[in-house]
Amino acid sequence: MSEARAGSRWRRRLPVSTALAAVSAVLLLVGPAAAVVPQAAAPVAAPADLGRLADEQASVVEVVLAGTAELDALVATGVDLDHHVSHTGDGIVVHAVVTGNEVATLTRAGFTFGRVLHTSADAQDRVAEREATIAAHVADNQEFAAATGFSAQSTISDVKIIRADYYTSGDTEVLSVEAKWAQGQAESTPLTVERDSGPGTEIGSGGTQTISRFVDAGVYLYHRGAAQVSTRPAYVRITSPSGDVAVAKVEQWLPIPPTNPEGPGYMKDFVASYLTPTELYDRIKALAAQYPRLAEIVELPHRTNGYRRQAQAVLGTVDASRVAVDSLAWGHQGGNDISVELADPGAADAPLAVTVTGSQVRVDLATDGSGTVTSTAAQVVAALNAQAGTLLTAYTYRGSPGAGVVAPAAPTALSDGLSAPAAVSRDPHPVYAIRIGKHRDGSRLGVLAYAQEHAREWVPPLVTIETAERLLRNYAHDRKTRELVDNLDIWIAPSINPDGGHYSFYDFNSQRKNMTNHCTSETSGDFLGRNSWGVDNNRNYTEYSMFDGYSGASASCTSGTYAGPSELSEPESRNVDWLAARPNIRFSMNLHSSGNYFMWSPGSYATPGRISAPRPTLAEESLFWGASSRILTAIKRHRNLAVTPARTGPIADVLYSAAGNSGDMLWYRYGIYAWNFEVGTSFQPTWSEAHAETMEFANGLVELLRVARDFDTDKKKPTSSLSVTASATPGMVDVTFSTSEPAAVFYTLDRTRPTYDSTLYGSAGIREGGETLTVPVGTTVHWFSVDAAGNVEKNYKPDGRGNNYNKEKLKAPKR
CATH class of the missing domain: 3.40.630.10 (Zn peptidases)
Structure with missing residues (x-):
């Protein structure tokens, strides 16, 4: 791994974890239908090739999973997934991009599929729409040219509200809540969120909603969930199954400021169709x-x-008897002109022979005394490579020994399969x-x-x-x-x-x-x-x-x-x-x-x-x-x-x-x-x-x-403060830092001068705020803050001399 480039002066690179084996699994696709609750399927080993055939089109289909273990197993198969993951009360819904033959290959895996969301026909409609849009704009331009003559969190013991966000999307009002429960790793219990009806109202008057565990790769992260509301609540409350209570203020998510950064006459809307x-x-x-x-x-x-391929063909339908051929030249440089015929000579005891006439290759298959074709795929491959090796390469199908007798095939044109215009x-x-x-x-x-x-x-x-x-x-x-x-x-x-x-x-x-x-x-x-x-x-x-x-x-x-x-x-x-x-x-x-x-x-x-x-x-x-x-x-x-x-x-x-x-x-x-x-x-x-x-x-x-x-242009120096609250441990206090803007805090607890090598104040956990330090009463804390632009609080020189850092001797809070 490369070291991070010097940018943020206080970034520290952490070691890479030991490589661990991934879990494998495969899918089962059901046709268009309402999503159903997933079965608890045991993942099985994924095949090396999921079986997408050349001319198959793909559809986007919901996959309904019981939990993140199944999601990890699904990802590990290498199946093509859309960037969509929705956590529901019953599990997880993701979108897979799959073809019909992949369905046949994966039917034994035990995954549950729901609705078909997007088909190849939908994509073709988009292409047709693009062409029509372009044509319409061209016509408008021509017509125009002709006309103009020109061509707050409570102190709690086992439940903590991480986020409580109210937002609008379209005409819908939504309350989204995330919380961490101390028993969340072991217990699958959802948490109930009570809300008020706005400032000055009782918590509970606005109704309740539940939030569910988010467990990823077997690790509990937090509870989360969202529900539609009719009014913006001011506070929410969660009472954990053990009876502990957390209360938090509801924040506005993405409020739109009245000032528009786009000035008068600002121009936009410059695209009129999809572009290749x-x-x-x-x-x-x-x-x-x-x-x-x-x-x-x-x-x-x-x-x-390059947008280019060799021209290819696969002759035959049975794997052991198939013959695959690739042109040596790119398809557009002559490969697409090649054809291969596997001919029954119509005579007894005929030898295997290859004739090359320009770009046309004819294979006369060998026969026995009764006139029955006897040439195997391996024999035809060897003859093609010996006699037509200046035009193409032949091989048996996907590692098969090629022991099967080939079937005659009419002249088959090799193709690069590409249809873009010249x-x-x-x-x-x-x-x-x-x-x-x-x-x-x-x-x-x-x-x-x-x-x-x-x-x-x-x-x-x-x-x-x-x-x-x-x-x-x-x-x-x-x-x-x-x-x-x-x-x-x-x-x-x-x-x-x-x-x-x-x-x-x-x-x-x-x-x-x-x-x-x-x-x-x-x-x-x-x-x-x-x-x-x-x-x-x-x-x-x-x-x-x-x-x-x-x-x-x-x-x-x-x-x-x-x-x-x-x-x-x-x-x-x-x-x-x-x-x-x-x-x-x-x-x-x-x-x-x-x-x-x-x-x-x-x-x-x-x-x-x-x-x-x-x-x-x-x-x-x-x-x-x-x-x-x-x-x-x-x-x-x-x-x-x-x-x-x-x-x-x-x-x-x-x-x-x-x-x-x-x-x-x-x-x-x-x-x-x-x-x-x-x-x-x-x-x-x-x-x-x-x-x-x-x-x-x-x-x-x-x-x-x-x-x-x-x-x-940020030249503003951050400021920071220290908050001290009573600890549950006698003789100790709980300490947290806060800053006026996103900034790092470096601190010492031994009366030494803080530098960039001092302890960096950390996070309490995923999507949480700062950690809580529990230290003895009487401890002297020295600290300073520095923002991402390198501005240091009070112009303190951490790598130089000076003592204008923050200092505080911790006292027990008054009760």
Whole structure:
């Protein structure tokens, strides 16, 4: 593991946990139906290949799970999962992207499936809608041109309320509560939350709701739940089964300030349809050409392997008798012109013979004395390689000995299976970013936004384009936009995975991965496996990866979460690494869909035991939460969409483990404050929905730039205070620290001078506030605080001399 780049002066790198084995399981898919309560199925070993056939289309289907043990088992199979996890009273619902043959392969596993949410026909409708939208805009433009002549928490013993959030989403009012119970690891009992009806009313007058345990990888984290309410409560109360009581004040989640950061005449709404990777790149090139003083196009150093494949065919239907053939040339460079025929000569005692005429290959099969074909698949393969080896490579099917007698086959054209128009390049593809800023020399704080690591996610790239348009087209007349462009170094890469993106648009709408085929002839490297090939770019990075023993990625070349043969094996991933290595980049946003999540590190853990990647410090976590509140509020401005508290937080806490994801690499390797958007609720929604998602999440991406600018200009020094309360232990007191802003607190208890090597004040637990220190009465505490921008309280010099740190001798509180 690489050491974190110097950025936050007080970040400490923690050791990587020991690699642990992952649990495996497989699925059972039921047709469209109402979701049902899952059976307690025992996970079984997953097959190496889940069985996706070449021409099958995929659907998004609910998987209903009994709990997180089943979720971990499901993830471990490598099945292709959407970014959606909902915890319900009966268990967990996730979305899987599966085909019919995968259903047949996995029927014996015991998982329960619910509704079919999205089919290949829906995706085709989106493509048709895109074409119609483009055509309509072209017609409008032509018509226009012709017309114009131009072409508060209580002290408690065993239950603690972590969060109580009221928010609105659309016309709905919701109360979300999270609490930790001391017996939560052992007891499955839900907790009952009582609420009032507003200020001055009795707790209980507003009704009750229950919250359920959130247990991940066998580890109890906290109770959580949300319910619709008719009025905003002021306080909530939880009485634990043991009789202890907690009361907390209800906070407003994502209140929208009356002041709009967008000034008069601010322009937006620049996207009119879905865009392919080629169109995305053309769009940013046109922008850079129009604003050369403010933007430039940067070709990233690693070209992809290309939207191209060898032409292939599989002849026969019985595995032992199948013959697979691949062209030596790429399909578009002659491979698609090759055909292979397996002919019955119609005569007795005929020898096996191969004839090559141009690109046509004929195999005359051997027969016995009665004229019956006797050639086995292995014999045909050997003859093809000997006689037609300048055109193609032949092999038996997926490691079969090929002992079965082949069946005659009519001339069969080899195909690369690609249907994009010729305008889509078949060469190794350059990947482009637009760099925006008045000063693009590395002297300004850098912000990175990148999208389409996953090919089928069509909305996130539009968010990046809309953001780039807003920055450049508002520069001349909007002061706040000009401040961002003048003082930040902004990198926007709209499509990290152009090969997979093109494949998703033109060939297989459910494509998640890149197009690189790491399967072999012994596995699924033949024509029938082509929709299962590729590496999940967001599992191919360097930190806390599958190769380090972390969960949520697969070693199978056909898995939806295939991590690749090694870390950074893929050019797409190496490009993200190159971008992140810019020494001035301190903030980033990785845009995905779907699920309406907003997340950050840690993104992975090892099982069993849910051994997480190192968690951010209390101060770092506070910065993540504070900036998130701003960004999510900006998103909410567009149409009152609230990304919920339960879907906001570290990836491993609110979604599932994703070993080797790019956000973890940016955070742990490079010290970049790295967030992940999960835009919307589906990969390819109708255009009206896609347009709305683009507008609202572009609001959020612009707000990230404002967060970065405020961070860069932050010269305000934090202040801190110490709170002392009575301890249950005689002669001791309980101590907590608080700060005026997200800041680290370093302290000593032995009267020594505090430095950066002193004890760092920590968190009480996942999604909780600061820890409580229990120390003897009379202890003298020395401490100071420092914020993420490096501002130290009172201008104290922790690494120098001076004594202007905070000091307090602890006294017993008066009763």
